[in-house]
Amino acid sequence: MVGGGLAYRFLPGRGWLRLISLLLLLGVWQLLSSTGVLPASRLASPVSIAHTAYTLVTTDSPTYGTLQASLLVSAERWGIGLSVGVAIAVLLAVASGLSRIGEYAFDPVLNAARSIPLLGLLPLFIVWFGIGNLPKILIVVLGALFPMYVNTFAGIRGVDPKLGELGQVLGLSRWELVRHVVLPGSLPSALTGLRLSVVGSLLALVVGEQINANAGLGFMINTAEEFLANNIIMVCLFMYAILGLLADAAVRLVERRALAWRREFAQ
Amino acid sequence: MATRVRAVNGSGMTSVAATAVGTTAPADQVAASVSDLTRRFGDRLVLDGLSLDIKAGEFVAMIGRSGSGKSTLLRALAGLDREVSGSMTVAEPVAVAFQEPRLVPWKRVLDNVTLGLRAPEPARVATEALDEVGLTERITAWPLTLSGGEAQRVSLARALVRSPSLLLLDEPFSALDALTTISMHRLVLQLWERHRPAVLLVTHDVDEALALADRVLVLGDGRIAYSATVDVPRPRDRNHSTLTGLRLRLLRELGVPMGDTDELI
Numbered sequence: 207m208v209g210g211g212l213a214y215r216f217l218p219g220r221g222w223l224r225l226i227s228l229l230l231l232l233g234v235w236q237l238l239s240s241t242g243v244l245p246a247s248r249l250a251s252p253v254s255i256a257h258t259a260y261t262l263v264t265t266d267s268p269t270y271g272t273l274q275a276s277l278l279v280s281a282e283r284w285g286i287g288l289s290v291g292v293a294i295a296v297l298l299a300v301a302s303g304l305s306r307i308g309e310y311a312f313d314p315v316l317n318a319a320r321s322i323p324l325l326g327l328l329p330l331f332i333v334w335f336g337i338g339n340l341p342k343i344l345i346v347v348l349g350a351l352f353p354m355y356v357n358t359f360a361g362i363r364g365v366d367p368k369l370g371e372l373g374q375v376l377g378l379s380r381w382e383l384v385r386h387v388v389l390p391g392s393l394p395s396a397l398t399g400l401r402l403s404v405v406g407s408l409l410a411l412v413v414g415e416q417i418n419a420n421a422g423l424g425f426m427i428n429t430a431e432e433f434l435a436n437n438i439i440m441v442c443l444f445m446y447a448i449l450g451l452l453a454d455a456a457v458r459l460v461e462r463r464a465l466a467w468r469r470e471f472a473q
Numbered sequence: 474m475a476t477r478v479r480a481v482n483g484s485g486m487t488s489v490a491a492t493a494v495g496t497t498a499p500a501d502q503v504a505a506s507v508s509d510l511t512r513r514f515g516d517r518l519v520l521d522g523l524s525l526d527i528k529a530g531e532f533v534a535m536i537g538r539s540g541s542g543k544s545t546l547l548r549a550l551a552g553l554d555r556e557v558s559g560s561m562t563v564a565e566p567v568a569v570a571f572q573e574p575r576l577v578p579w580k581r582v583l584d585n586v587t588l589g590l591r592a593p594e595p596a597r598v599a600t601e602a603l604d605e606v607g608l609t610e611r612i613t614a615w616p617l618t619l620s621g622g623e624a625q626r627v628s629l630a631r632a633l634v635r636s637p638s639l640l641l642l643d644e645p646f647s648a649l650d651a652l653t654t655i656s657m658h659r660l661v662l663q664l665w666e667r668h669r670p671a672v673l674l675v676t677h678d679v680d681e682a683l684a685l686a687d688r689v690l691v692l693g694d695g696r697i698a699y700s701a702t703v704d705v706p707r708p709r710d711r712n713h714s715t716l717t718g719l720r721l722r723l724l725r726e727l728g729v730p731m732g733d734t735d736e737l738i
Contacts, residue, residue, distance in 0.1 A: 375569045378589045468617070
């Protein structure tokens with residue numbers, strides 16, 4: 207865990223210990239389902255959800271297709287949207303972080319746009335871009351863009367001005383200062399932004415692809431809703447959660463490597 | 474030796490920077506020459522027509538109460554303050570070691586030293602400098618893992634590799650413990666004797682100034698209020714009679730109330 211804080215040092219063991227509470231929760235849930243406290247018509251048991259997932263993977267049902275096919279469609283929308291959103295955010299943050307002109311050009315616009323409720327844009331996007339993949343991907347782009355932009359911008363502006371003076375004394379050119387001091391200095395904040403972007407864009411994906419979808423996890427959820435198949439809905443929600451966890455783990459891995467200079471300090 | 478001249482205009486704001494590239498320095502050439510330097514912060518006059526010459530290779534220490542403008546002068550010489558007025562000639566290159574070592578935390582020790590270094594084989598030069606300050610084993614360490622003394626030595630090595638004509642030291646030892654400070658004093662003298670830059674050491678520690686410098690200046694009311702040459706061979710015994718006398722004098726100049734002064738220091 208990067209920058210795990212002081213307390214982390216005093217905690218025994220490793221990450222797997224954190225799984226215990228999750229397993230415990232699943233156990234209690236299964237128990238409540240098996241004893242009938244939780245009626246299956248409202249919330250399926252973990253075992254039944256696992257079974258549904260298995261069936262969805264192994265059989266290509268005419269109604270739902272296969273789980274992996276849906277997952278792939280959703281993951282693709284998300285992957286494209288997240289990458290595009292993050293890339294645009296970084297470009298804008300660098301432009302407005304490094305120059306006043308850039309700041310005045312982009313920052314007010316982005317901050318104003320940020321206050322528009324993202325999911326409220328969906329109907330407008332459908333009017334503009336139809337019901338294909340485009341409006342769904344665009345919503346994901348926006349979900350990724352704002353947190354990444356805000357944090358990267360703050361990171362750039364938050365670099366210790368004393369290091370700027372140092373750069374001046376060492377005779378660094380403007381580009382060298384950006385490359386060796388400003389950008390690496392903004393990385394911790396930018397990576398926090400990336401993690402928020404992962405979450406934000408996933409949320410955008412979930413909502414975005416439930417409207418007018420004919421493929422993907424959102425489509426599965428919609429169809430399952432018509433048939434009151436709550437276990438299928440649960441399977442799809444777990445898929446979203448797994449996507450989110452995987453992406454978060456990937457970002458943490460990047461953090462661990464890119465912020466090695468901080469990790470050794472924390473140990 | 475290149476010389477940087479910053480323009481004169483007596484009052485108001487400076488400063489058009491002009492750069493004159495000089496030829497080989499004669500032995501008596503000045504490393505820095507400042508005259509009539511003035512700096513205001515709001516309506517507070519921090520430097521008030523200060524004039525100062527530092528000879529090439531001379532070790533000058535400047536003491537003064539906090540807020541006396543020591544750091545302001547140093548920042549002006551380092552080219553970090555563009556709002557001083559007066560005239561200033563500084564022999565390039567200038568190197569600075571700051572009070573906090575200001576290492577770039579995401580660069581390993583060696584990369585901190587080579588940062589911005591325009592020399593052939595920067596890594597070799599930097600490795601040698603780190604050898605000189607006794608940090609051979611810490612070359613690949615992250616700055617956040619260094620002790621205060623080690624970090625300050627990296628900062629010295631980083632200043633040193635630039636072969637400065639003028640080395641500005643801004644209270645570089647004030648955050649270190651007493652034992653580390655003593656070994657840092659020894660190191661600085663060693664490096665100075667080997668490389669012979671002119672040094673301007675800003676400090677609030679009278680003993681430090683007396684242990685190191687050829688000349689000690691007291692800054693007061695924005696000018697040089699007192700100047701004393703320390704004509705005692707190094708390494709110096711702090712109880713040397715000349716130093717004892719000078720110490721009393723300097724403390725008086727700094728406005729430290731006298732009484733049983735020996736107890737005081």
